[in-house]
Amino acid sequence: MESILVLTHADESGAALTKGSLEAVTAGAELAARLGAELTIGIVAVQPQPLSKGLPSRRVLAVKGEAFAQSRFASDAAACEALCRAAQATIVLAPESSRFARVMAAVAHRVGGAIDTHITAIGGAANVEATRWFYRQRIEAVVSREKRPWFLLLDAGTHAAFVGEAAQAQVEQIAVELPALRTEVTGTRAPKQGAQTIRPDAKVLFVAGAGWTKKQPDGQIHVEQAGELILKFLAASGASLGSSKSLVDQGGEGNSVLPFLTHLNQVGQTGSTPRHAKGLSTCCHGEEPHVVGWRFVGERRAVSLDPNCGWTRGKADVVYVADAFAVMARVNELLANAASSR
Numbered sequence: 001m002e003s004i005l006v007l008t009h010a011d012e013s014g015a016a017l018t019k020g021s022l023e024a025v026t027a028g029a030e031l032a033a034r035l036g037a038e039l040t041i042g043i044v045a046v047q048p049q050p051l052s053k054g055l056p057s058r059r060v061l062a063v064k065g066e067a068f069a070q071s072r073f074a075s076d077a078a079a080c081e082a083l084c085r086a087a088q089a090t091i092v093l094a095p096e097s098s099r100f101a102r103v104m105a106a107v108a109h110r111v112g113g114a115i116d117t118h119i120t121a122i123g124g125a126a127n128v129e130a131t132r133w134f135y136r137q138r139i140e141a142v143v144s145r146e147k148r149p150w151f152l153l154l155d156a157g158t159h160a161a162f163v164g165e166a167a168q169a170q171v172e173q174i175a176v177e178l179p180a181l182r183t184e185v186t187g188t189r190a191p192k193q194g195a196q197t198i199r200p201d202a203k204v205l206f207v208a209g210a211g212w213t214k215k216q217p218d219g220q221i222h223v224e225q226a227g228e229l230i231l232k233f234l235a236a237s238g239a240s241l242g243s244s245k246s247l248v249d250q251g252g253e254g255n256s257v258l259p260f261l262t263h264l265n266q267v268g269q270t271g272s273t274p275r276h277a278k279g280l281s282t283c284c285h286g287e288e289p290h291v292v293g294w295r296f297v298g299e300r301r302a303v304s305l306d307p308n309c310g311w312t313r314g315k316a317d318v319v320y321v322a323d324a325f326a327v328m329a330r331v332n333e334l335l336a337n338a339a340s341s342r
């Protein structure tokens with residue numbers, strides 16, 4: 001008989017569990033209901049009691065204290081190990097956050113278990129079967145294992161975040177023996193508010209392709225105008241900015257390039273595979289090495305001047321054969337009108 005532990009951690013404010021943690025709670029509750037298994041939730045936080053509100057488990061374990069205010073290997077690994085030893089679960093689910101991804105393989109090793117990462121779904125009626133993608137999202141595999149405890153790190157955006165009732169569970173505090181702590185977070189350096197263009201939680205992915213920097217029908221390039229149109233759209237819509245490889249590569253060739261783009265924005269085979277409900281591609285040809293990164297984008301639309309581009313050959317739901325400069329100028333106008341009439 002399986003028993004399930006969901007490991008969670010507080011967000012940077014310390015006042016709530018992260019969205020990824022709440023997604024793992026949903027996955028754990030669904031799995032426990034399907035297997036008729038016992039569900040335990042573990043919390044790593046400075047003050048875990050308020051974070052336990054409405055969690056769908058009779059047993060909530062927590063480690064508590066200032067040491068857990070910051071993400072640090074030594075304290076997080078010790079905390080997760082203590083929670084695992086206290087819960088004695090056979091299946092351990094956790095969000096694939098940078099904080100937990102860093103420590104969980106070590107925790108699995110310490111408790112003699114096995115771990116699989118980037119899990120997108122958990123199925124199986126009698127056994128636990130975990131789904132993940134291999135070879136840059138081209139092959140989907142279903143994995144099962146005999147070894148216990150089996151740790152599964154869940155990719156963000158694969159489950160709905162758990163929303164519970166306001167009741168607070170009684171939290172059982174677990175003692176942790178911390179090793180010597182040599183690392184201390186002294187501050188955070190982050191891009192200026194608004195300068196961050198990669199927004200994993202955005203509903204819409206906006207992809208810019210190399211066409212934005214190419215000669216336009218008037219024989220000229222209009223990179224500055226392209227940058228303004230794109231940034232205006234991102235500000236008004238809250239969309240996340242992706243790019244084709246050709247566009248981000250241009251910086252290295254000394255060509256005119258959009259200054260707010262880096263290789264981190266690149267979507268595709270050698271880039272990222274983000275998850276968004278909708279995607280809008282502009283000035284991009286829609287070649288396979290790029291489109292493979294759109295695997296988890298729900299509804300796909302594209303604006304391209306080329307009626308024979310990859311998008312029109314079955315890779316997008318809707319293709320507008322049009323000039324993206326004109327389309328995005330009009331879209332920005334409509335967004336501004338909508339904002340002013342609110």
Ligand SMILES: Cc1cc2nc3c(=O)[nH]c(=O)nc-3n(C[C@H](O)[C@H](O)[C@H](O)COP(=O)(O)OP(=O)(O)OC[C@H]3O[C@@H](n4cnc5c(N)ncnc54)[C@H](O)[C@@H]3O)c2cc1C
Nearest residue numbers: 209210211244245246268269270271283285289290305324
């Ligand atoms: C091993 C390998 C890995 C790769 N990995 C990736 C990857 O991870 N991600 C990736 O993106 N690519 C990747 N590529 C490259 C990929 O094959 C394409 O070369 C690249 O995606 C093309 O980028 P693009 O469509 O922006 O540029 P282009 O092919 O130059 O297309 C530009 C498009 O813009 C259109 N356009 C121009 N002006 C306008 C306008 N005003 N309005 C509307 N449309 C306009 C043009 O008609 C054209 O279709 C990889 C290639 C290889 C070989």
